[in-house]
Amino acid sequence: MSLKAERISELTVNRLSVYLRCLDELAAQGEATVSSQALAERFSLNSAQIRKDLAYFGEFGIRGLGYNIDLLRTHLTQILGLDAPRRVGVIGAGNLGTALANYDGFARSNFAVVSLFDTDPAKIGGVVSGQIPINDFANFAAVVSASSIDIAAIAVPARVAASVLDAVVEAGIKGVLNFAPIRLRAPAGVKIKHVDLLVSLESLSYFLARGASLAKLDDDTDPTSI
Amino acid sequence: MSLKAERISELTVNRLSVYLRCLDELAAQGEATVSSQALAERFSLNSAQIRKDLAYFGEFGIRGLGYNIDLLRTHLTQILGLDAPRRVGVIGAGNLGTALANYDGFARSNFAVVSLFDTDPAKIGGVVSGQIPINDFANFAAVVSASSIDIAAIAVPARVAASVLDAVVEAGIKGVLNFAPIRLRAPAGVKIKHVDLLVSLESLSYFLARGASLAKLDDDTDPTSI
DNA sequence: AATTGTGAATTCCTTCACAGCC
DNA sequence: GGCTGTGAAGGAATTCACAATT
Numbered sequence: 001m002s003l004k005a006e007r008i009s010e011l012t013v014n015r016l017s018v019y020l021r022c023l024d025e026l027a028a029q030g031e032a033t034v035s036s037q038a039l040a041e042r043f044s045l046n047s048a049q050i051r052k053d054l055a056y057f058g059e060f061g062i063r064g065l066g067y068n069i070d071l072l073r074t075h076l077t078q079i080l081g082l083d084a085p086r087r088v089g090v091i092g093a094g095n096l097g098t099a100l101a102n103y104d105g106f107a108r109s110n111f112a113v114v115s116l117f118d119t120d121p122a123k124i125g126g127v128v129s130g131q132i133p134i135n136d137f138a139n140f141a142a143v144v145s146a147s148s149i150d151i152a153a154i155a156v157p158a159r160v161a162a163s164v165l166d167a168v169v170e171a172g173i174k175g176v177l178n179f180a181p182i183r184l185r186a187p188a189g190v191k192i193k194h195v196d197l198l199v200s201l202e203s204l205s206y207f208l209a210r211g212a213s214l215a216k217l218d219d220d221t222d223p224t225s226i
Numbered sequence: 227m228s229l230k231a232e233r234i235s236e237l238t239v240n241r242l243s244v245y246l247r248c249l250d251e252l253a254a255q256g257e258a259t260v261s262s263q264a265l266a267e268r269f270s271l272n273s274a275q276i277r278k279d280l281a282y283f284g285e286f287g288i289r290g291l292g293y294n295i296d297l298l299r300t301h302l303t304q305i306l307g308l309d310a311p312r313r314v315g316v317i318g319a320g321n322l323g324t325a326l327a328n329y330d331g332f333a334r335s336n337f338a339v340v341s342l343f344d345t346d347p348a349k350i351g352g353v354v355s356g357q358i359p360i361n362d363f364a365n366f367a368a369v370v371s372a373s374s375i376d377i378a379a380i381a382v383p384a385r386v387a388a389s390v391l392d393a394v395v396e397a398g399i400k401g402v403l404n405f406a407p408i409r410l411r412a413p414a415g416v417k418i419k420h421v422d423l424l425v426s427l428e429s430l431s432y433f434l435a436r437g438a439s440l441a442k443l444d445d446d447t448d449p450t451s452i
Numbered sequence: 453a454a455t456t457g458t459g460a461a462t463t464c465c466t467t468c469a470c471a472g473c474c
Numbered sequence: 475g476g477c478t479g480t481g482a483a484g485g486a487a488t489t490c491a492c493a494a495t496t
Binding site: 037047048051052054059060061063064067 | 475476477478479480
């Protein structure tokens with residue numbers, strides 16, 4: 001069955017990432033196998049969903065037994081393209097950009113922030129987190145190829161985000177994480193993921209306003225929120 | 227029609243937030259009305275989707291003309307519960323927590339970070355961004371009621387996130403923004419939104435791995451990514 | 453003439469339920 | 475007996491298409 005040509009939904013891919021993290025935990029606890037049912041309980045999810053998600057990519061389980069954790073970790077790592085290191089460039093060396101450069105959660109998953117970029121002469125030439133240089137954004141394309149950057153994180157004010165994206169695309173980057181509160185549109189072949197704190201907060205605000213007035217009990221096993 | 231008892235999907239609410247921001251821009255540009263078609267083009271979205279999203283809450287448009295921008299802004303602001311200020315407490319005064327406290331995008335939308343919390347004695351008593359105090363997380367519940375905090379942002383390491391959530395819920399907070407890379411489960415009546423950078427990055431990595439090998443052109447008008 | 457609001461159609465995602473295998 | 479993999483059913487979200495309205 002493995003590797004169907006079928007289009008895999010983004011929701012499925014997001015869940016694979018969640019599963020992988022959970023498997024890492026289970027492995028650290030010394031578990032050897034896990035059933036879809038046991039995994040499902042961890043995230044209030046349906047076990048068939050987990051089996052379906054995994055079955056898009058192959059038959060990784062053993063009937064009657066469940067999934068071998070190490071084997072499944074290897075497969076998911078490979079499916080998610082995490083077997084080779086992913087190199088991230090962060091554009092905007094403000095508070096958020098610096099926080100990203102310092103974030104140690106990335107390393108656990110084979111991501112490394114290799115450079116920051118800014119246009120402020122006062123910042124260019126500096127170093128963050130002891131080793132990550134702040135380069136001139138004017139040299140973005142050159143640094144991208146010299147440092148083999150895979151992924152760009154846009155952490156600049158909304159008003160300049162669109163022109164930053166143009167330069168990022170021009171430099172040949174195919175994967176973009178956008179933190180600016182604006183809906184950037186990606187050209188074909190370029191994938192953008194939006195991390196929009198204002199949308200998340202305003203959406204929370206909505207539920208506070210409704211939840212309070214309607215007293216409607218959210219069961220909120222909420223599959224849409226990633 | 228207005229205010230149907232119908233359950234509104236989270237996807238709809240997220241889009242309302244995006245619409246509102248776009249209306250703010252249009253208003254700043256001096257526009258007076260906008261059609262669903264014109265709005266839709268801004269986000270590669272279907273115009274019927276926009277009309278449906280809005281129609282859940284009332285009949286705000288005028289046939290033949292479109293939507294009055296100021297009127298629609300007022301309605302969306304009220305629907306999203308943004309007419310009163312929302313007060314945010316940030317738990318974890320590390321890089322991310324500090325970046326959140328410094329983030330000036332919030333103010334534009336009636337959110338204010340009013341306190342940080344930490345357990346590190348070296349940090350407690352400090353001040354961030356000139357005016358935001360770092361309080362002892364042990365006093366969380368007291369500060370929440372003294373400062374009328376509505377929303378908690380969890381910006382602590384994954385291993386302590388679950389116990390932080392317990393304290394947050396205990397203090398009566400109903401809206402939580404979780405930045406820790408772990409799937410926290412909310413009790414009924416509490417809404418959690420996850421901002422999980424590792425999931426976003428790993429999902430990007432998947433599309434890089436697939437996109438490159440299959441050369442399948444993403445059209446990526448991607449409605450799931452918020 | 454232009455554009456909304458909305459039933460109907462469609463597409464996408466999730467859950468059910470069970471045959472097949474260990 | 476227990477658990478996977480999956481076709482079929484069910485449910486949700488999106489898009490179509492058009493009557494209604496200004």
